[in-house]
Amino acid sequence: EAGVAQSPRYKIIEKRQSVAFWCNPISGHATLYWYQQILGQGPKLLIQFQNNGVVDDSQLPKDRFSAERLKGVDSTLKIQPAKLEDSAVYLCASSLDMTGEKLFFGSGTQLSVL
Amino acid sequence: DQQVKQNSPSLSVQEGRISILNCDYTNSMFDYFLWYKKYPAEGPTFLISISSIKDKNEDGRFTVFLNKSAKHLSLHIVPSQPGDSAVYFCAARILNTNAGKSTFGDGTTLTVKP
Numbered sequence: 001e002a003g004v005a006q007s008p009r010y011k012i013i014e015k016r017q018s019v020a021f022w023c024n025p026i027s028g029h030a031t032l033y034w035y036q037q038i039l040g041q042g043p044k045l046l047i048q049f050q051n052n053g054v055v056d057d058s059q060l061p062k063d064r065f066s067a068e069r070l071k072g073v074d075s076t077l078k079i080q081p082a083k084l085e086d087s088a089v090y091l092c093a094s095s096l097d098m099t100g101e102k103l104f105f106g107s108g109t110q111l112s113v114l
Numbered sequence: 115d116q117q118v119k120q121n122s123p124s125l126s127v128q129e130g131r132i133s134i135l136n137c138d139y140t141n142s143m144f145d146y147f148l149w150y151k152k153y154p155a156e157g158p159t160f161l162i163s164i165s166s167i168k169d170k171n172e173d174g175r176f177t178v179f180l181n182k183s184a185k186h187l188s189l190h191i192v193p194s195q196p197g198d199s200a201v202y203f204c205a206a207r208i209l210n211t212n213a214g215k216s217t218f219g220d221g222t223t224l225t226v227k228p
Contacts, residue, residue: 004157033215042118042203042218043158056215091157099209102148103216105157 002026004106006092012112018080021109024073025094031055032069033103034077035091043091049075050098082113117141118206120219128227133191135222137204140185144206148216149178149189152201161202162189165209194226 005024013019025032030051035043046065048056052072060067064083069075079086089110093103119138127133137147145166150158164171164178164187171178177190191198204219 042220045215101163102160107157
């Protein structure tokens with residue numbers, strides 16, 4: 001069974017530029033999460049989708065971050081414009097549904113904003 | 115306000131000895147707890163979990179203990195092996211609400227010396 005796929009693995013941009021990350025969850029998983037992990041900290045939830053609907057985006061900085069999961073399968077997270085403090089690993093995770101007990105994570109995208 | 119805390123950023127143990135990783139939480143509504151393991155450049159992977167109706171769950175070399183009155187859980191690894199060297203994240207959730215959202219601690223880096 002294929003795991004959660006993310007791309008790119010690494011991205012280096014300058015502040016004020018835009019960047020996009022892509023995630024393809026495990027086949028059949030209805031719930032998709034985007035987490036931000038800053039160095040030395042644990043993953044922090046940015047947004048959660050159930051199929052193509054947003055369940056929780058309370059921690060998403062909506063003035064610069066956006067995410068979509070149009071067909072209820074893969075998802076894109078965008079930052080525009082990026083700030084220095086956005087440097088982090090962006091992790092995508094999926095679970096069978098909202099009652100799924102554990103998360104399956106991708107390898108993440110490491111973003112450096114210079 | 116950090117609801118899940120791992121107060122030890124790092125732990126070093128000798129191969130064959132016991133590793134004990136600790137986690138404290140503040141939200142009494144949490145009813146399900148998980149441990150994830152993370153190797154460098156990879157996403158976290160699920161290790162073991164425990165429901166609040168139990169006080170112990172065991173899986174091979176890994177045992178998780180839950181003390182609800184103290185709002186404390188611990189992960190025991192016996193015997194520790196060099197391959198166990200990784201970052202361990204404690205996570206907590208409210209199973210039937212919060213739409214499955216998991217709240218993570220900041221992690222403990224375990225080093226097992228041969």
